Amino acid sequence: MSRPTIAEVARAAGVSVASVSRVLNGLPATEEMVVRVQRAVQELGYVPDSRARSLKVGRTFQLTLAVADVGNPVYVTMMRAVEEVVSAAGYRLVVTTTGSDVVDEVALVRGMARGYADGLVISPLRVDDDLIKSIRECDVPVVVAGNVPASAGVDTVRANSPKGMALAVEHLLAKGRDRIAFVNGPVDTVPGAARAKGFADAVKQYKLEAAGTIEADDFTFAAGRAAGREFFETNRPNAVICANDLLAVGVMHELAAYGLAVPADVAVIGMDDSELAEQSFPPLTSVNLGSAERGRRAAELLLARIDDDTRKPKRIVVQPTLSVRRSTP
Structure with missing residues (x-):
């Protein structure tokens, strides 16, 4: 059975192919048009061709989260929070491990030039001048979930x-x-x-x-x-x-x-x-230390940076609380 096409969605919705494309790409459209297109998409089971969509709008609709160790529970919490925000905006999240070596962190940031993602949230274990330079020069927006100098001029979210x-x-x-x-x-x-x-x-x-x-x-x-x-x-x-x-x-x-x-x-x-x-x-x-909150805020900063790369960088500090359990009297 062949996959439904965008032309079939347009016919079912009673709108033009261009109108369907606007709705699917999140571009301005009337509320009535959005409802009609979304209903047709659901009824037909239409799945957009992500490769064609990427070529057309110049985006992969994929974002990367890079952490030192994906097995550390704190990064799992952060990952879930990032994924919740970006998926609601229509992006897939790819998670990768940098390890503890700053050289590997730099290599990952520079590798973003290959165009497999539209942006990066990185939580570096170690930071040096080379990493900061690579973040500044990166071809896609980068948000740091961690502490880098204010002089770096990048969006950051860190714990206190x-x-x-x-x-x-x-x-x-x-x-x-x-x-x-x-x-x-x-x-x-x-x-x-x-x-x-x-x-x-x-x-x-x-x-x-x-x-x-x-x-x-x-x-x-x-x-x-x-x-x-x-x-x-x-x-x-x-x-x-x-x-x-x-x-x-x-x-x-x-x-x-x-x-x-x-x-x-x-x-x-x-x-x-x-x-x-x-x-x-x-x-x-x-x-x-607010790992979920840091993940959410970092994801929001990244989406905002993708939408407007000219805005002034933000530095957000998430305040801690103490969760008292039985290991203390």
Whole structure:
């Protein structure tokens, strides 16, 4: 059975082929025309030829989301939010992994010149001058879900990690935990640098002496377990803040291996407030850095940039909240 054609849609709707094309491409049309075309499309089961549409209007109607690790729950949350916004605007979303090497991030941005997508949301783990230059010179609009200098002149959406760290420290102090340790990921990364600064500022603000700081090799469960072993062979904090939920769950596993109870012996707080925080045992108190909100705002900025590439770049900061669960008393 042959596929319905745009001419058949036009006949069924009682309008011209040009009118059908206007409606399908989201161009201005009367409400009556839109209703008639959409009804005909539904009745006939018409599916637009995306390849022909792309050639005609100069778009692929495809957008890319690039993250460091698609297996990290925080990126899954962000991906769902981005997809919800762009699909409502008629775009498909392609998700790709950059890894942790800035060279791979640069290669991906430069590869956008191949024309397989109309825009890019990138959440870089590491940022350098070469990456910023490639974003500025990219052939398609780019929005950064992360922190880049204002001088970069690009649309950005970022979390307020330092404030999130302050919320975690305040909560632990209110619960009588004052020997607070910190497990971070690599400090040469965007989140690692922001969270290290946040912890240092909070310790200084409350006139505390940190019970230890460890820079893990990565932001993973395995790195959290390794960090936990290092901590509890040398000292015994009564609370640990971790730079993300994967690290925190790894630390809790290691605490259990040492026969220590959470939160009775050691309170644990993560960051990101991902699905993993609710699924862990005990459920993990975590700083919500607004990953879904950041995804939504980044997608909206990208669509706005596609529509008007001349507008002034926006820098959006999403504020954190604390989700309290059973890993803190």
